Amino acid sequence: MLDIFQQLKSELPQLDEFMSQQIRALTQHPALLLADIVKLGRQVYFRTAGHDSPARDRLKAWLDKELEQAKDYYHKHFFADMPRSALNVPIIPPTYSENSPLKNGYEILNTFFDRIFEKYPHVFAFGEDVGKIGGVNQAFAGLQAKFGESRIFDTGIREWTIMGQAIGMAMRGLRPIGEIQYLDYLIYGLEPLNDDLATLRYRSDGQQKAPAIVRTRGHRLEGIWHTGSPMGMLLNAIRGMYLCVPRNMVQAAGMYNTLLQSDEPGIIIERLNAYRLKERLPDNIGEYTVPMGMPEILKEGTDVTIVTYGSCVPVAEEAIGLLEQFGISVELIDVQTLLPFDLEGVIVHSLAKTNRVVFLDEDVPGGATAYMMQQVLEVQGGYRYLDSEPVTVTAAEHRTPYGSDGDYFAKPNAEDVFEAVYRLIYEAEPDRLPPLA
Known part of the structure; x- marks a missing residue:
């Protein structure tokens, strides 16, 4: 670096004083670190922008090399970089026949867990009321009697312990499913997920x-302590884990199967109001799987793209029925997983077609909708396709x-979504629709 700085000083005499200061900073630093050299x-x-200089080209090449090496050294083993990554699990779609029966949502999961516990002897499930009664929503009903109390069992009312037990069992080669009774x-139990589970592979260098x-x-149902959807909190706390938000229990079962075939941790948030649908x-x-990071259209x-997930999918579907009465055409996308988020740009491709986007969920304002907006408009570059805010x-x-x-x-409803989309279209094309007010 000193040689490059001296060459720059020689090639750019108009910056002689500035380069002399940088050379002194480089040579007189009491305890020079790589970060100090890169910073300088x-x-x-x-500072040398706009100057044609071979030394500046050397500097750029050196910086590019060091920054790329730092990216590999400091950021690797954080997410999805192992052979048994969930992103590498083969995609197997669900199959149906004329004889495929209609079942309650909890029965879908119950059948799935029955098959999984039969297939994988190293899978365990535990949590409050999971064992004897089969869970508050009956997804494990009858399975403790079939597979034994050592594999499906109850715990005390302490979420920290449930998560700690899951982490310890997983580190010993088992495949635990630790249940938190409600998302609220x-x-x-967030602290061990944030400090221990989400960071384990990264801080152990893989x-x-x-x-x-x-x-x-x-998500939604009824009750002040049972209907939370603090997705923004989770998004900021569990980077390094998968965050799955299925719209129904068929999708949830596929997500469990995907994670069980990987070596990575994840959270699956089932719809509280869908167990009897x-x-x-x-x-x-x-057998079937659901891909991680792959939204579904x-x-x-x-006319407009609606981006949502979980319990808001049927809300959006109801709103679309109302909007169609006014000739408004909506593209509906279920993100399926928030971590990772739309790895192949499905949403920005839709936005390039519709030029308008609505992000819908039941987190607080500025929560997961803000995250989705940042991912689509900034990371995917969707801002360039916007014709409306x-x-x-x-x-x-x-x-x-x-x-x-x-x-x-308190939660977004179909009428809220209708109004948001209607006003968006009316603002852009006032001659197309009658005014609401």
Whole structure:
């Protein structure tokens, strides 16, 4: 670096004083670190912008090399860089036949877990009420009697311990599914996920792994302590884990199967209000997978793209039915996983077609919708396709009040989505639609 600086000083006499200062900073530093050298080099590179100099070309080549090496040295083993990554699990779609029965959502999961516990003797499940009664939503009903109390068992009411037990079992080569009864309670077990599980592979330089699966349920239903959707909190706390947000139990089962075939940890948040909704049981339950980081286009459209997940998918579908009465064509995308997020640019490709986007969920304002917006507009470069401002539709800032009325007025509903999309289209094309007000 000193040689490069001296060459720059010689080639750019108009910057003689500046380069002399940088040379002194380089040679007189009491305890020079690589970061100090790179910092000085980058500042010199900025200052010499617009100057044609072979030494500046040398400086750029040196900086590019060091920054690339630092990226590999300091950022590797954080996410999805192992042979048994969830991203490498083969995609097997669910299959159906004329005889595929309609089942309640919890029965879909119950059948799936039955197959999985039969297939993998190293899979365990535990949590509050998971064992004897089969879980508060019955996904493990009858399975403790079939597979034994050592594999499916109850725990005390302490989420920290449940998560710690899952991490320890996973590090010993087992495949634990640690259940947090409701998403609202995950905050009590968040610290070991944040400090230990999400960082394990990174801080051990890829030498350790703990492929624990955290099972929980959340989003809308009723009850102030049972209907939370603090996705922004999770997004900022568990980088290094997968965050899966299935829209139904068929998708949830596929996500469990994907994670079970990988060596990486993840959280799957089932829809609290979908356990008794009817779904067709796939013929290949226990075999099909759902890809991580791959959104699914549920409905194609041309006027606007709605990006959502989980319990807000049916909300968006209801709103689309209302919007179609006014000739508004909506493309609906289910992100499926928030971590990782849309690895192949499905959403930005849709935005390039519709030129308008609405991000919908039931986190607080500025929560996961802000994250999705940043990913699409900044990371994917979607800003260049916008013809209208991007819109977010979220829940209120407070917790959901008790009762069905509380759910309607505190969580985003189909009418909220309708108004947001309608006003977006009306602003762009006022001659196309009658004014709402």
